[in-house]
Amino acid sequence: MLAFCRYLTVPASTSAPAAVPPVRPRVRWGWWLVAGLGLVAGLALAVHFLLDPWLRRQAETQVARRTHGRYQLRLRELHTSLWRRTLTVRGIDLVPTPALLATDSLALRLHASSLRVAGIGLGALLRRQVVPIDSLVLQAPHLRLTGRRLPAANPKPLHQRLPRQLPGLRLGYLSIQEGQAAYRPTTADSISFRRGTLVGQDILLAAAGVADTQRVVYAAAWQLRVADGQAKGYGYRLQLGALGFATKSGLLRIDSLRVRPLVPISNRRSELVRVALSLPVVRLTGLQVRSLRQGRFTADTLRLQGPDLSFTPARQPPPPLHELVAGVFPRFRLGSFLVVDGRVRAAGLSMAPRAEQVMVQAQDLRLEKAASQAPGRIFYGRSWGVRTGPGSMLLDAPYYRLAYQRLDFSTTGKTLRLSNSGVQPTMSLEALSRRKGHQMSHIRLWAPQLQATGIDWAALTQRGYLKVDELALPRPVLRVAGDGRYPINPRLSVVTPEALRRLPFQFELGRLRIQRGDIWFRYRSARSPQLGRVSITQLSGTLTNLSNNPRRVRLAPVAVARATALFQQRSRVGVTIRLPLLRADGRHTATGTFSRAPFSILNPITVPGRSARFKSGDVDQVRFAFTADRQGVRGQMWAAYSNLKLELLTEHKDRGVKKLLVKAKSKLVDGLLIRNNNPRKPGQELKTGVIESSRDRRLSVFAIWQQALISGMLHSMGVPRGIAKKTSEASSAPKTMPPPGSLR
Structure with a gap:
């Protein structure tokens, strides 16, 4: 066993074997992942079950x-x-x-x-x-x-709260x-x-x-859009279709806005102005929103599409527009103001003006005190242009109405034009005279065009001074009817030269020009139901330097009117009238001529008045010159005529002996008084007629001109001066009103 171990032993001379690395402990990543997921799940559960309820409670508690x-x-x-x-x-x-x-x-x-x-x-x-x-x-x-x-205002701004x-x-x-x-x-x-x-x-x-x-x-x-809005208060009801506003573009648009008073518009003025307004479209562009907080309103264009405005002014006039705006915007500037296809009616005013199809364009409006009287500005704007369709207003309300088919005026061009305009009475001659209680002229005037040029709009809007260079009236037609059975107006006439001095405003008219106008008179005398008729046709003339401004009258030449026309469509008439308007007595002079015509053209005047009938006679020429003032008229007439024969007429109700006496008087007057020829024979001196007649200041200046011609013509014919004067002054107006219906 030991030997076997020695056999396995490595010799000492050989190198040692490599060291074996230590074994590291194994990392458990799964546990960390599980822990992370658990934490996230815990947080999610906490948010779901704890954060949301906590936030809800906090919100409710904090409020x-x-x-x-x-x-x-x-x-x-x-x-x-x-x-x-x-x-x-x-x-x-x-x-x-x-x-x-x-x-x-x-x-x-x-x-x-x-x-x-x-x-x-x-x-x-x-x-x-x-x-x-x-x-x-x-x-x-x-x-x-x-x-x-x-509630009490929080002084802190929103971002500090x-x-x-x-x-x-x-x-x-x-x-x-x-x-x-x-x-x-x-x-x-x-x-x-x-x-x-x-x-x-x-x-x-x-x-x-x-x-x-x-x-x-x-x-x-910011962008704002509001629809189906309603409001009620301050005596008005407001309905809004839609409103849109964008601060970036400065565009404000309003659709279908209606404002109605709770008490309907009437013809009686109230303490406050009463307005009824319909606005299909309102468009404001270029509004500088950021300047509003400094009290400055600045925008490019305000356009009103199809507005319909009715209003009754207040009994007391409101303060100037710039004072009303100054409480909100001390500086208010608008580049242009446009009205397209508008309609306006003013109730509670004696004139009751109204107009349709109104178009307005104004430039550079500044609703500020300095701009209200600035030279070159008219009603706060640099320029105004207005065009309307049919419109009307009352004159001498409620007796006459002025109506027109189109009106245009431009402050830049200094012009005003009325197309197809006319003045019409609102009632019959009988109703008009009865309501007035005296004789009234029943006037109908129509003019295809009336154009004024050289208008000083700034003087008119700022000082109420009317200055016009020329007023042209081509081819007007005037029809006048009267009835002599009513009393004469007891008040002094305002249609006189001296009345121009008493107008409540000053005016200046450089020239009035009339071209080929026609005037038709119809008159019912108290002596006969037959109507007298007078015509003045193809009237053309000018009136220059007409003004009641003393400074203007002193510096400018005297006002002069020159006109030519056809009298009774037969005799050419030429007249020149000089009007020194500074004279308080209204003194003025007139000269004129009548051309060749038969005396029979006077029968439509004299026969219905039951004064005389011209049976024969021809006028070669008539010249006249007279001076008229507040006392009367004096002058001369030169009438050349031949073969004059006339017959005095009885009243339509005369019968029997009275009628025979008038006929006998007619024979006597025609045989003894009337000069049948003037001059009596060729080569003899022309007999001059004296113009003399006292003036009734209740009658207009046209009446004294008529008296002058009558007195001068009668005296030229041989009628004694006193009788001619008395005849020209005679009036057939009765002292009592005729019974209703008798004027038909």
Whole structure:
């Protein structure tokens, strides 16, 4: 055995065998994996069973604590995902306590379907840094507000009231979808909308977000959309179809806005202005939202599409527009203002103006005190242009109405144009005279076009001074009817040269130009039911330098009117009238001529008046010149005529002896008084007629001109001067009103 062992022994001279490495203990990785999984599972279970309920309790508790017990928050579900960094809440209810509802303080009630917060920066939250959040989406919130008294304001800004004293939040995307809201401070006042969406982008709820001038309420951009809105209060009801607003583009759009007073619009003025307004589309572009917080309103264009406005002004005029705006925006600037296809009606005004198809364009509006009187600005704007379709207003309300088919004016071009305009009475001649209680002219005027140029719009809007270079009236037609059976107006006439001095405003008209106008007179005398007719056709003329501004009248030449026309469509007439308008006595002069025509053209005037009938006679030429003032008219007439024969007429009711006496008087007058030829023989001197007539200041200046022609013509015919004067002054107006229906 020993020998065998020696045989196995290695000789000493050989090297030692290699050392065997020690055996290491085997690592048990499975246990570590199991432990890690257990920890994760434990944390997940803790989050699921402990974190979510804890967060829900904390939220409910914090709301009660921070509102001092005035509100309670209830959350049906709250789920968090640390892996996805999300928080989801469902069934949110924020309700006021009964103690708060018992007061008149403002109380809110909120219900929301869900709230989802994604991308929460948990690391920044744990380190108390500005917490980044990818998105926050609030689904279907329903907000209800009641009460009127506002709670005490918290002086701290919103970013300083964050929980856990966080320095701020950085929210990439905020969305409030399908929201509803209603506020009812009293049973009579309310405001609500049924659908609303609010989207905010890159919201930095921190001190840096306030200091950033490129942000609006902490956000880089906001978008708001509201639909189905209603409001009631201050005596009005408002309905809103939709409203959209984007801060980034500065675009505000309103669709289907209606404002109606609870008391309907009427023709009686109230203490406050009353407005009814429909606005299909409102579009405001280029609004600089960031400047609003500095009290500056700046925008590019405000466009109103299809507005329909009716209003009744207040008894007391409101303050200037810039004073109304200054309380909110001390600086208000708008690049352009547009109205497309509008309609406007003003009730409660004697003129009752209204217009359709209104188009307005204004440039560079500044609603500021300095701009209200700035040279070169008209009603706060650099320029205005207005075009309308059919429109109307009352004149000498309610007796006459001015209507037109189109109106255009431009402050840049200094023009005003009326197309197819006319003045029409609103009632019959009988009704008009009876309501006035005296003789009234029943006037109908139509003009295919009226154009004013060189209008100083700034002087008109700022000082009420009307300055026009030229007023053109081509081819007008004037129809005038009267009835002499009514008393004469007891008041002094305002249609006189001296009345221009008493107008409540100053005006200046460089030239009035009339082209090929027609005037038709129809008159019913007290002596006969037959109507007298006078026509002045193809009237063309000018009136220059007409003004009641003393400074203008002293510096400019005297006002002069020159006109030519056809009298009774047979005799060419030319007239020149000089009007020194500074004279208080209304003194003015007139010269004129009548061309060749038969005397029979006067029968449509004299026969219905039952004064005379011209049986024969021809006028070669008539010239006249007279001076008229407040006392009367004096002048001369040169009438060349031949073969004159006339017959005095009886009244339509004369019968028997009275009628025979008038006929005998007619023979005597025609044989002894009337000069049948002037001059009596060729080569003899023309007998000059004296124009002399006293003035009744109750009658217009046209009446004294008529008296001048009558007295001068009668005296030229041989009628004694006193009789001619008395005849021209005679009036057939009765002392009592005729019975109703007798004027038909």
